[in-house]
Amino acid sequence: MTRQTIFITGAASGIGRATALQFHARGWFVGAADVDLAGLESLKADLQDDCFTAFLDVTDKPAFDQVMIDFGAIAGQRLDILFNNAGIAVFGFLDEVPFEKTLATVNVNLIGVLNGIHASIHLLKQTPNALCFTTSSSAACFGTPGMATYGATKVAVKGLTEAMSVELARFGARAADVSPGIIDTPLWQTGSRFVRGESRPVPNIPSLNHKREDAGRTLPADAVAECVWDAYIGEKLHWYVPPEVVERDKEKALNPEKLRDELIAQQKK
């Protein structure tokens, strides 16, 4: 295939869907995977059937291997960008969230990314200048109370990305990640929250934040999709949307105890 190709997990909604639409508009061939079949069908219609779609639970490694074999066959064994984007959010204090939800967060957000990289590496190796790109989060800048496991998985994918950026260089391929702040996507409706083990609605932070103008302001999914392009043509390892989110990383590096103590004080209010 002469067209460049991108394979996106969690492509049926939010950031993944916006990225699929943007890269298709740039003339790329899009592979879209998700557990949401209706969402994939709607994306496929928007792309006039000019795409590859697959039902894929990223936690299922044999299924991921097969999907990448099928995608490779259709895409001429070419993968310019692997976008490990599927993720779930579970809110609540660690001791109040059912433990199976905690494990599911690790399985989707971290094991799913490992599965994706391992299942796709043969395609990345043989595609010049390929990029392995992963969605981290501002929740990785300082472990977010009420999202401890989520934040931990997002820290882990940053570490994984750093190592892969070196390992993949053996083949001329690259790795990078993005840490989005507050992005207006369906995640804020489909995520789950637990208080003392009981399910509760997730506060719609993107609409509650609509007056903010700082790093915590609400941005559309398109802003992250644009960052995927910037990362492909750029060289940075860690990307932030909005860019000011990086300041929290810097703050933590300088004085993690200050951030910890501020968060403890806020929690007491």
Ligand SMILES: NC(=O)c1ccc[n+]([C@@H]2O[C@H](COP(=O)([O-])OP(=O)(O)OC[C@H]3O[C@@H](n4cnc5c(N)ncnc54)[C@H](O)[C@@H]3O)[C@@H](O)[C@H]2O)c1
């Ligand atoms: N929305 C935000 O504010 C925000 C901020 C930082 C990071 N993120 C991250 O961005 C990524 C995309 O999230 P989004 O905001 O677009 O949410 P979203 O809920 O709109 O999209 C996530 C998609 O992942 C899919 N998915 C969930 N589990 C899956 C699995 N096991 N296998 C395959 N697909 C699966 C869902 O069906 C959904 O289509 C996630 O990794 C999320 O953690 C989001």
